[in-house]
Amino acid sequence: MIELAIPDLSGNERKYLNECIDTTFVSTVGEFVKRFEKEVARKAGAAYGTVVSSGTDGLHMALTACGVGRNELVCIPAFTFIATANAVVHCGAEPWLIDIDEKSWTMDPELLERELAEKAYEKDGKLFHRGSGKRIAAVMPVYTMGMPADMDRIRDVTDKYHLPLVADAAAAIGAKYKGRNIGNLADATVFSFNGNKTITCGGGGAIVGDNERIIERAKHIATTARVGQDYDHDMVGYNYRMTNLQAAVGCAQIERLEEFVIKKHYISDYYKEHLKGIPGIAFFPETDWGESVCWFTGLVLDDTRNVREVCDRLADKEIQTKPFWKPVYMQKPYLHVEKSDMDVTEKIWRHILTLPVSTCLTEKQLESVVMAVKEIL
Ligand SMILES: *Cc1c(COP(=O)(O)O)cnc(C)c1O
Numbered sequence: 001m002i003e004l005a006i007p008d009l010s011g012n013e014r015k016y017l018n019e020c021i022d023t024t025f026v027s028t029v030g031e032f033v034k035r036f037e038k039e040v041a042r043k044a045g046a047a048y049g050t051v052v053s054s055g056t057d058g059l060h061m062a063l064t065a066c067g068v069g070r071n072e073l074v075c076i077p078a079f080t081f082i083a084t085a086n087a088v089v090h091c092g093a094e095p096w097l098i099d100i101d102e103k104s105w106t107m108d109p110e111l112l113e114r115e116l117a118e119k120a121y122e123k124d125g126k127l128f129h130r131g132s133g134k135r136i137a138a139v140m141p142v143y144t145m146g147m148p149a150d151m152d153r154i155r156d157v158t159d160k161y162h163l164p165l166v167a168d169a170a171a172a173i174g175a176k177y178k179g180r181n182i183g184n185l186a187d188a189t190v191f192s193f194n195g196n197k198t199i200t201c202g203g204g205g206a207i208v209g210d211n212e213r214i215i216e217r218a219k220h221i222a223t224t225a226r227v228g229q230d231y232d233h234d235m236v237g238y239n240y241r242m243t244n245l246q247a248a249v250g251c252a253q254i255e256r257l258e259e260f261v262i263k264k265h266y267i268s269d270y271y272k273e274h275l276k277g278i279p280g281i282a283f284f285p286e287t288d289w290g291e292s293v294c295w296f297t298g299l300v301l302d303d304t305r306n307v308r309e310v311c312d313r314l315a316d317k318e319i320q321t322k323p324f325w326k327p328v329y330m331q332k333p334y335l336h337v338e339k340s341d342m343d344v345t346e347k348i349w350r351h352i353l354t355l356p357v358s359t360c361l362t363e364k365q366l367e368s369v370v371m372a373v374k375e376i377l
Pocket of ligand 1: 055203
C-alpha cells in the first residue's frame with residue numbers, strides 16, 4: 001500500500017531517543033525540549049516559541065494567552081479541521097464561522113470585514129456580536145494545507161477592531177508569506193507535529209511569535225501555571241507540556257525541514273505535471289502572496305465524479321487517498337453556531353481528493369500513483 005502521509009524517521013530520531021533513555025530525561029524537562037523550542041522559533045522566524053503536547057493544545061493556549069474566555073466568540077474559517085473549532089470551545093468560547101476565499105481556500109478577509117461591520121457593534125473599546133451580545137475576542141485564520149492566509153489584509157481588519165490575531169498554521173511550518181517566514185505574522189502562530197504533518201514529534205505542537213508576553217503566558221498556563229520552584233500556582237493551568245521524548249524526535253525532524261519542504265514541492269509539481277490534461281480536474285490553489293508547504297496536494301474533481309468512489313477504486317490498486325475536511329458547520333457539535341454565507345466552502349469541499357504526499361515517496365511510487373489515477377479518471 002502506498003500510504004497517504006507517513007513520516008520519514010531515518011535521520012537522528014533513534015539516536016536522540018536513546019539519549020533520552022540513557023540519561024533518564026524522558027519527561028517534560030530536558031535538553032531536547034529546550035533545543036526544539038528554540039529551533040521551531042528560529043525556523044519560523046519568530047523571536048519566541050514554546051512547545052506543547054499537540055497542535056490543538058497549542059491553539060487552546062494561544063487563544064487563552066490572547067485573552068479569549070468564556071461566552072466569547074472567535075472568528076475562524078468554516079473549512080478547517082475540527083480541532084480549530086474545538087480549541088475555541090476548550091476556552092469556553094464559541095466559533096463564528098467565516099467562509100473561505102476561492103483563490104486560496106483560506107479565510108476571506110473581505111467577508112470577515114463585512115460580517116463584522118454588519119453583525120457587530122463597538123462599546124467601550126470592545127466589539128460585541130449584535131445577535132447574542134457576546135464579545136468577539138479574537139480572529140484565527142487557518143493556513144489551509146500549508147498555504148498562509150492573506151495576513152496583511154486580515155491584519156487590517158483585526159487592527160481596525162483591536163482584535164488579537166492567532167494563526168492556525170498547524171501544517172504550515174516552512175511556508176512563506178510575501179517572501180518572509182510566517183512565525184510573526186500573527187500575535188501567536190501555532191504549529192502541529194502530529195504524525196501526518198510535514199515534520200512530526202509523534203504528537204506535539206508549538207506556539208511562536210514576537211510578543212514575549214503572549215508566548216510566556218501560553219507557556220505558563222501550559223505548565224500548570226506554576227510560579228517559582230515550589231508548589232505555587234497562580235491560576236488553573238493545564239498539563240500540556242511536550243516531553244523530552246517527543247522533542248527528541250522533533251529535533252531530528254526539524255534538522256530536515258528544508259529537505260522535506262523541497263520534497264513536498266517536488267511531489268506537488270510532479271502530480272501537476274503528470275496529471276494535467278485529464279478532463280474535469282483542477283489542482284489546489286496557488287496565490288501571489290504565499291508559498292505553501294504543500295502539506296497535502298491533490299485534485300479537485302468536477303461534479304461528474306464521486307470522490308469516495310475514486311478513493312475506493314484507488315485503494316483497490318493499493319493507493320491510499322482521501323476526501324478532505326468536512327466543514328465545521330456540518331459537524332454535530334457545531335450545527336448551530338454563528339456563520340457567514342458558505343458559497344465557496346459549499347462549492348469545493350466535496351470535490352477534493354488528496355493524493356499520497358509522504359516525503360519518503362520514491363520515484364517509482366509516484367509513477368504508480370500517476371498511472372492509477374490516470375487509469376481511473
Ligand atoms: C493537524 C491540525 C490541527 C490539530 O493538530 P493536532 O496536533 O492534531 O492537535 C489543527 N488545525 C489544523 C488546520 C490541522 O491541520
